[in-house]
Amino acid sequence: MKVAHMLEVVKALGLLRHNGISDPTKPLETVRTLREAKVFGPQATLVQHTARITPNNPALVDERGELTYGELDRQANAIARGLREAGLTEGTVIGALCRDHRGLILSMVAAGKLGVKIALMNTGFAKPQFAEVCARENVKAVLHDSEFLGLLDALPADLPRYLTWVDDGADTGGEATLDDLIAANPADPLPAPAEPGGFIILTSGTTGLPKGAPRHKASPLATAQFVDRIPFPRHGTQVIVSPIFHSTGLGTWLVGAAIGNKVVVRRRFDAEATLRMVADHKAEMLVAVPTMLHRMTELPAEIRARYDVSSLKCIVLAGSALSPELCVKATQVFGPVLYNLYGSTECAIATVARPDELAVAPGTVGRSPVTCEVRLYDDNDEQVTAVGATGRIFVRSGAPFEGYTDGRHKQIIDGYMSSGDIGHFDEHGLLMVDGRDDDMIVSGGENVFPQEVENLLLERADVFDAAVIGVDDAEFGKRLRAFIVPEPGHAPDGAEIKxxxxxxxxxxxxxxxxxxxxxxxxxxxGKLLRRVLVEYRVDA
Structure with a gap:
């Protein structure tokens, strides 16, 4: 087994060379980048590396315009110096509450340069959640967009805070901005920190308060996992509308930075605006969540026809389940360019489905990339190997989870970590995810996975979105309740749906x-908040 794992590592290193992430013609730069990665962390290291190689190449485009890799690197230096002057030193935790724009990217890069740990906050937080997570993670400063000023009322008044984005007409109360730090501080490089600050990615929080999953270092193997089964452009263009504060958006941005891509982002998702961004920038890659793809495919054909998206070679989807119905429809609209990525904050990447695999089994999550492997285990922790047999999904990854910030950990069997999902392998060896382990409904002694019923409902022309939950029932233990969002212009009948x-x-x-x-x-x-539906009051 150890020999097989070593061969996997050799293959991964070859993939890094093939995709231009490590260049054998520049051995000194490769050595320098590897050394920097050990102290600056991935976000700062990759920007510094690309800024040295191609400083004038476009790095980021948002509503404020374009930044080159050189500009991104220098501005992050100035921000890091300003934060250091304010007393934020190595090992300190700062929180970033930002939508997708230059302020978030600059905050992450500056944190890496300074050696502080950055906690990437969910922009959907309510005030109590935000305050509790900041207290749990021991946040000592907050970098945030002006639209979230109201959430900061729950934090100590003397906690340092900096604005990463200011909306027109926003009353900032004199709070300092990142632009102020850039203007007030030199942009020359900082001395390297003793250790990398790392970052904290929060789990989705679909069942309660999001847990913190820290990453102190990022192995180059994590990059190989992305490029093994996904055709990233090289010195090309990526449009990312999946939130960068979460794993998929962050991971695809990091890979893009390593390859020297231009990354185009937008603070709020809009289906038509996304098509416009792809067309205007001739993007080869789009990174989104399935609900976003759904809204793009639901646009009227005459609106979609306004935008030439023929440059797209790859649409990377992750974050929630890709239904078979959406898989088929999106392929009809955009062509065979869908790549369905399955993983989690804890497991990182588990599998990726390519277009040919989605054609054979719509909705599949495919096969594991290099250095990863998936196994199924039953409730007695015995491995499940039969085709079509359901089991709990466990993942061996080249980017191991370090445990939650509250000290808890996922179950591990034989070096494989639980993903929390249930699934099976089909006759083609493709992994099918049947649903969350804790979503399973036992009704009248029978096991029901809501995703199967939801996928069926989504096949109907009069259903735009659907969810199924279990509610208490005196006779059956649980009974199924379906929530339906009708397709615009349709009025489905409940009895007919049953x-x-x-x-x-x-x-x-x-x-x-x-x-x-x-x-x-x-x-x-894009993950469904089932707990909200469980608490939804239905009139008798």
Whole structure:
């Protein structure tokens, strides 16, 4: 087994060379970059590296315009110096509450240069969640967009804070901005910190307060996992609309920085604006979550026709389940360019499905990339190997999880860590995710995974979005309740929907109730907030 793992590492290093992430013609630069990675962390190291190689290449485009890699590097130096002058030293934790724009990227790079740890906060936080996470992570300063000023009322008044983005007309109360730090401080490089500050990525928090998953270092193997099964452009253009404060957006930005790509971002997702960004910048890659892709495919054909997106070679999807129906429809709209990435904050990348695999098994999450492997285990911790047999998904990754910041950890069996999901391998060896382990509903002694029923409902032309939960029932223990968002212009009938499910699935999978809503509660990465639906009051 050890020999096989070593061969995987050799293959990964070859992939890094093939994709231009490590250049054998520049051995001194490679050695320098590897040394820097040990102290600056990935976000600062990769920007510094690309700024040395191609300083005038465009690095980032947002609503304020374009920054080159050289400008990004120098501005981050100045911000880091300003934060140091304010007393933020190595090992300190700072919080970043930002949408996708230059302020977030500059904050991450500056934190790496300074050796402070940066906690990437969820922009969907309510005030109590934000305050509790800041206290738990021992945050000593907050870098934030002006729209979140109200959330900071819950924090100590003397906590240092800096504005990363200022909306027009916003009352900032004289709070310093990143632009102020850039203007007031020299932009020459800082001395290297003794150790990398690292970063904290928060889990999605679909079942409660988000947990903190720290990453003190990032192995180059993590980059190889991305480029193994996903065709990243090289010195090309990526549009990222998936939140960069979360794993997929962050990971694809880091890979893009390593290869010297231009990354185009926007603070708020808009379906038509995303198509415009792809067309205007002739982007080869789009990174999104399935709910965003759904909204793009639902645009009227005449609107989609306004934008030439033929440059797209790859749409990377992650963050929530890709339904078979959306997979088929999006392929019809954009062509065979979908790449379905499955992983988690803790596991990093587990598998990726390529277009040919999605054509064979729509909705599959595919196969593991280099240095990763997936196994299934039953409730007795015995490995499940039979084709089609359901088991708990466990992942061996080249980017191991270090444990939550509250001291807890995921279950590990034989070096494989639980993803928290249930799934099976089909006859092609492709992994199919059946749902979350804790989402399973036991109704009348039968196990029901909501995702199966939801996928069926999404096949209907009159259903825009759907969710199924279990609610308490005196007779069956749990009964199924479906929440439906109708397709615009349609008025589906609840009784007819029940009959439709009964015709296609087992009787015990038929919802006893159907509730119609204008929208479903989802977090910024597109994950369904089932706990909100469980608490939803339905009039008898």
């Amino acid at each position: 009959s439709f499910v009964k015709e296609n699935l087992a009787r015990y999978k038929v919802p006893r109730e159907v509730v119609f809503l204008d929208d479903l509660p989802r977090n910024p990465t």
